[in-house]
Amino acid sequence: MSKHIPSEPESRIEKYDRDFLLKLYESMRLIRQFEDEVKFLFLEGTMPGTIHQCHGQEATAVGVCAALHNDDFITSTFRGHGHALAKGLTAREMLDELFGAATGCCKGKGGSMHMGNIEKGMIPGIAIVGGGIPIAAGIGLAFKMRRTPQVVACFFGDGAVAEGAFHEGLNMAAIWDLPVLFVCENNLYGASTRIDKVMKNIKISDRAARYGFRGETVDGNDLLAVYEASARAAEECRKGQGPVLLELLTYRRTGHSRRDPCHYQTTDEREAWFSNDPIERFIKILLTRSDIGQTDLDRIEAKVSREIIDAVEQARNASQPAADDLLTDVYA
Amino acid sequence: MKRQGIAESLRDAIAEEMERDETVFCIGEDIAVPGGWGGAFTVTLGLENKFPDRMINTPIAELGFFGVAIGAAMMGMRPIVDVQYGDFLFLASDQIINNAAKMRYMSGGKCKVPLVVRVPVGATGRGSQHAQNMERYFIGVPGLKAVAVSNAYDAKGILKSAVRDDNPVMIFEHKLLYGSKGTRAESGGVDATSDIPEEEFMVPLDRAVIRREGSDVTVLSWLLMAHFSIFAAESLASDDIHAEIIDVRSLSPIDYETIGQSVQKTGRVVIVEEGPKTGGVSAEIAAGLLERFGDYLQAPIVRVASPDVPVPFSPVLENAYRPDIPRIAEAVRHQML
Numbered sequence: 001m002s003k004h005i006p007s008e009p010e011s012r013i014e015k016y017d018r019d020f021l022l023k024l025y026e027s028m029r030l031i032r033q034f035e036d037e038v039k040f041l042f043l044e045g046t047m048p049g050t051i052h053q054c055h056g057q058e059a060t061a062v063g064v065c066a067a068l069h070n071d072d073f074i075t076s077t078f079r080g081h082g083h084a085l086a087k088g089l090t091a092r093e094m095l096d097e098l099f100g101a102a103t104g105c106c107k108g109k110g111g112s113m114h115m116g117n118i119e120k121g122m123i124p125g126i127a128i129v130g131g132g133i134p135i136a137a138g139i140g141l142a143f144k145m146r147r148t149p150q151v152v153a154c155f156f157g158d159g160a161v162a163e164g165a166f167h168e169g170l171n172m173a174a175i176w177d178l179p180v181l182f183v184c185e186n187n188l189y190g191a192s193t194r195i196d197k198v199m200k201n202i203k204i205s206d207r208a209a210r211y212g213f214r215g216e217t218v219d220g221n222d223l224l225a226v227y228e229a230s231a232r233a234a235e236e237c238r239k240g241q242g243p244v245l246l247e248l249l250t251y252r253r254t255g256h257s258r259r260d261p262c263h264y265q266t267t268d269e270r271e272a273w274f275s276n277d278p279i280e281r282f283i284k285i286l287l288t289r290s291d292i293g294q295t296d297l298d299r300i301e302a303k304v305s306r307e308i309i310d311a312v313e314q315a316r317n318a319s320q321p322a323a324d325d326l327l328t329d330v331y332a
Numbered sequence: 333m334k335r336q337g338i339a340e341s342l343r344d345a346i347a348e349e350m351e352r353d354e355t356v357f358c359i360g361e362d363i364a365v366p367g368g369w370g371g372a373f374t375v376t377l378g379l380e381n382k383f384p385d386r387m388i389n390t391p392i393a394e395l396g397f398f399g400v401a402i403g404a405a406m407m408g409m410r411p412i413v414d415v416q417y418g419d420f421l422f423l424a425s426d427q428i429i430n431n432a433a434k435m436r437y438m439s440g441g442k443c444k445v446p447l448v449v450r451v452p453v454g455a456t457g458r459g460s461q462h463a464q465n466m467e468r469y470f471i472g473v474p475g476l477k478a479v480a481v482s483n484a485y486d487a488k489g490i491l492k493s494a495v496r497d498d499n500p501v502m503i504f505e506h507k508l509l510y511g512s513k514g515t516r517a518e519s520g521g522v523d524a525t526s527d528i529p530e531e532e533f534m535v536p537l538d539r540a541v542i543r544r545e546g547s548d549v550t551v552l553s554w555l556l557m558a559h560f561s562i563f564a565a566e567s568l569a570s571d572d573i574h575a576e577i578i579d580v581r582s583l584s585p586i587d588y589e590t591i592g593q594s595v596q597k598t599g600r601v602v603i604v605e606e607g608p609k610t611g612g613v614s615a616e617i618a619a620g621l622l623e624r625f626g627d628y629l630q631a632p633i634v635r636v637a638s639p640d641v642p643v644p645f646s647p648v649l650e651n652a653y654r655p656d657i658p659r660i661a662e663a664v665r666h667q668m669l
Contacts, residue, residue, distance in 0.1 A: 073407075107440030114438040123406055124438045128430050134396045135431065138403020145357065145385070145409065165426075168396025175391070329441035330474050332498035 012224055013285050021286060024066055024223060026300045028058040028279050031082040034091055037308050047098055051112050054082040056253035059278035060185045061086040063226025064153050067234050073121045073139050073152040075132035078113040080125035083155050087122045092311040101318035108321050130163030137169045140178030151237040153181040159190025161204055174211040179237035182245045187252040192264045208245035220248030221278040336528045337511020341484035342375045345491040346412060350383050356495055357386035359401050360414030364389045372416035373452055374512045398424035402432045405447045410495055418453040418466035432500040433475030447500040454506040454556055454606060455643045455654050456518055463643035465607035467504045471584040471616060478584040479537050480504040480554040485526035489535025501537060506555040522559050540587040546574035549667050550594040552617060553604035554580045557655060561604055564660040575664055583613055592625050599630035600667045604660055609637035636663045
């Protein structure tokens with residue numbers, strides 16, 4: 001861990017605004033239910049394509065994006081549903097996209113792996129591992145050249161650390177002091193391969209110092225720890241102090257994609273991480289507040305459920321692209 | 333009016349565009365180094381004095397700085413990327429092909445990537461890895477535009493059009509045509525200078541141009557081969573063979589209108605390409621012409637290209653590799669039999 005030592009969650013939570021906390025909870029709950037519903041639709045056979053889901057990683061997306069401003073940007077990967085919802089894309093525009101509808105956020109031309117909406121600060125997900133890292137540096141370069149106080153958060157997984165793009169992107173962000181928050185969601189597995197099979201030093205945040213900037217490993221299932229680390233890092237970026245690398249330790253509760261049963265994850269490991277669920281943990285500390293009760297959480301859960309049910313209903317009937325749409329949007 | 337080579341006219345074009353629009357910037361290896369070269373071929377020499385904040389000299393990291401340029405372009409900047417030698421594009425091709433070319437489509441038309449990539453190509457005594465004609469690898473990538481400049485006038489006008497275009501544009505430039513001076517001069521260079529008007533002008537990105545009119549056979553080529561084809565046509569004229577020389581110039585999209593008019597007139601086609609014959613640009617042009625104008629052809633289309641081997645070092649072998657004026661002339665004569 002870094003020199004920042006978080007105080008106990010129970011006391012830490014008292015300083016937060018109630019509505020802010022409930023908003024964070026709603027955002028995590030929305031991601032979990034969205035992913036549950038998408039998995040169901042996919043297995044049911046009504047949703048086309050493939051899916052890479054983020055069950056269990058909700059706190060990383062929500063904690064980082066809560067520290068960003070509306071005009072800040074994020075880059076994401078093939079596992080981007082959570083990032084998109086946390087950045088403000090609606091379940092509706094995303095479900096439409098997953099159904100390949102013309103009304104989707106990418107008009108049905110992106111799909112699950114390229115989810116994004118640049119008008120909401122998220123470029124389409126980049127599904128080549130590590131590919132978004134240099135792009136995020138470029139987004140940061142544009143902010144710096146224009147002297148705007150924006151930052152970009154660049155999400156990638158532990159697998160991306162082995163890519164040349166990671167080295168090149170971090171190095172350039174470092175030499176030019178770019179406002180980039182590199183967010184490594186370390187969920188221990190690149191597809192089916194465990195991190196210790198492909199990395200001698202598995203403490204990914206160590207890499208930052210080699211490039212000359214600050215890195216920090218954070219409990220990625222502790223929502224407030226992620227939020228606080230991200231807020232500090234974003235502030236440093238805005239001050240022109242250069243990039244920060246946050247390594248968020250988390251765990252993927254579902255397969256890498258589609259019907260992957262995760263036989264490569266041991267039962268002990270799964271059970272340990274399942275008992276460390278980010279949403280359950282957050283609920284536990286939320287309920288220590290005197291002004292937050294189970295009825296608040298139930299109300300949010302019902303609201304989120306309605307939102308998703310409506311969005312699914314909409315998406316099932318959304319208009320599909322016309323065949324002629326195949327040829328549009330190739331050139332500006 | 334002033335006489336300039338390609339390196340000089342590109343330099344002026346870049347400076348004028350940077351002056352006109354503050355979102356335009358240059359990024360690449362060995363640019364903006366005081367006492368340095370101005371890129372591998374002097375094109376950006378001295379621009380750092382005028383635009384100290386907009387000449388981004390990068391580490392040797394092609395994948396990385398192409399990604400950086402694309403990210404900046406998506407935010408509304410207009411980067412001009414300088415890759416020292418086209419061969420290095422293989423390192424950057426993930427960013428160019430998977431991101432620059434597809435971002436608009438994948439986003440359903442919401443994103444744009446106004447990116448200019450300047451690519452020096454051609455066999456020039458450097459062996460296999462600083463020599464390839466890279467245009468073949470990019471013309472079939474939807475979302476990219478590709479142009480090849482063979483003289484200083486086109487280079488200036490096309491660079492300006494490319495900077496103002498909202499799509500990724502790859503400009504292929506030939507090392508023997510730059511007219512680079514001093515220590516970066518190339519031996520075996522061919523004169524590609526032009527009279528450059530004082531007033532501003534643009535050259536479209538999607539038009540071929542007739543360099544020499546003729547009625548007997550249409551010769552299609554670009555870059556260095558466009559010059560060699562003109563020289564060949566001059567020698568053929570003494571045998572009363574009148575070749576129409578078209579500089580294809582726009583490699584993606586290909587200007588079948590201009591080329592087609594010529595083919596309908598002559599009924600005979602020779603395509604000249606530096607680079608291996610198999611899978612080359614000439615294969616695409618030949619197929620495209622057959623589909624559109626096959627009924628007008630009086631003889632099979634002939635391609636003059638390099639053999640299917642890597643670019644060799646030995647000058648003897650390199651000269652055998654690169655199509656030359658006698659080979660072009662011979663192919664044209666054969667078409668007339």
